[in-house]
Amino acid sequence: MTGATPQxxxxxxxxxxxxxxxxxxxxxxxxxxxxxxxxxxxxxxPQSIEEWEELWATERAAVxxxxxxxxxxxxxxxxxxxxxxxxxxxxxxxxxxxADTEGLTDTEIKIGNPTALSGTAxxxxxxxxxxxxxxxxxxxxGAFTDSEGxxxxxxxxxxxxxxxxxxxxxxVDELMDSEKSFLIQTLGTPGGLKxxxxxxxxxxxxxxxxxxxxxx
Numbered sequence: 001m002t003g004a005t006p007q008x009x010x011x012x013x014x015x016x017x018x019x020x021x022x023x024x025x026x027x028x029x030x031x032x033x034x035x036x037x038x039x040x041x042x043x044x045x046p047q048s049i050e051e052w053e054e055l056w057a058t059e060r061a062a063v064x065x066x067x068x069x070x071x072x073x074x075x076x077x078x079x080x081x082x083x084x085x086x087x088x089x090x091x092x093x094x095x096x097x098x099a100d101t102e103g104l105t106d107t108e109i110k111i112g113n114p115t116a117l118s119g120t121a122x123x124x125x126x127x128x129x130x131x132x133x134x135x136x137x138x139x140x141x142g143a144f145t146d147s148e149g150x151x152x153x154x155x156x157x158x159x160x161x162x163x164x165x166x167x168x169x170x171x172v173d174e175l176m177d178s179e180k181s182f183l184i185q186t187l188g189t190p191g192g193l194k195x196x197x198x199x200x201x202x203x204x205x206x207x208x209x210x211x212x213x214x215x216x
Contacts, residue, residue, distance in 0.1 A: 053141075102204075103182030109144065110155045111135075112175030112184040114168050114191070117160035124187055124210070125160070132156040157181065165190035176202060189213040 046052040103110035117125035138144065139153035146152070157179055161167040168191030175181045176198075183205035186192045192209045199206045 053143075103180045105152075106150050107152055108155050109152050110157065110179060110181045112157050112159070112172070112179055112181035113186075114159045114161045114171035114175065114184075115187040116163040117158070119162040119164070121163040121188070124163075125158075127210075128156075128158045132158060161187075161191065163188055163191075165194045169194050172198070176204060183207060185209070 046055055113128050113131075115124055115128045116122050117128075135154035135156050142151050144152040144154065157175065159171045159175065161171050165188075168186060168188075172184060172186070172195040175184055181204065184195075184199060185208045186195060186206070187210045189211045192206075192211055196206065
C-alpha cells in the first residue's frame with residue numbers, strides 16, 4: 001500500500017539485573033543484660049491498731065536517725081537554719097518572735113482547721129471529725145511525747161467555712177490571732193492560695209493541704 005507507514009518493531013523490555021544485596025553490617029554482639037535484682041517481698045499490711053503503731057514507731061525512729069545523721073536542725077545562734085538540700089534555707093532573724101512556739105505548750109498542740117461542714121462539700125467535714133477523734137486517741141496513748149518527756153495532746157479546732165474562700169480568710173485570721181494555732185490545715189485550692197502568704201509571713205506551718213491542683 002502506497003503511502004503507508006512502515007510498521008515498527010516491538011521494543012524489547014530491558015533485561016532486569018539482579019538486585020545486589022548490600023554487604024551485611026557487622027553488628028556488635030549484644031551483651032546479655034544482668035538479670036534484674038529480686039524485689040523484696042511487699043511488706044505485710046498491718047491488720048490491727050497495735051501493728052500500725054509498731055510500724056509508725058519504726059518509721060519515726062528511722063526519720064529521727066536521718067535527721068541526726070544529716071544534722072538537720074534549728075539553731076537559734078546560726079545565721080541560717082540548716083535543712084535538706086531541696087529545701088531553701090531560712091534566716092531565724094526573718095521570722096516573728098515566738099512564731100515557732102505559738103500554740104505549743106508543755107501539754108498541748110493547737111491545730112486550726114477551717115473546712116467545709118456545710119454546703120456542697122460538706123462531706124469533707126467527716127475527715128476533720130475523724131482526724132479530731134484520731135488525735136484524741138493518740139494523745140491518750142502518749143503518742144505525742146517529745147525527747148524531753150513532755151506528753152502533749154492535740155487541741156484540734158474545726159471551723160466551718162462552707163468551702164468559701166472569703167470565709168476561709170476570716171477563719172484563718174481568727175485561728176491565728178485569737179486561738180494562736182501552732183499550725184493550720186485548710187481545705188481546697190481557692191482557700192489555700194488565699195491564705196498562703198499570710199501564713200508564711202507568720203511562719204505558721206500549713207501542712208496537709210487538701211487540694212486537687214498542683215498549685216494548692
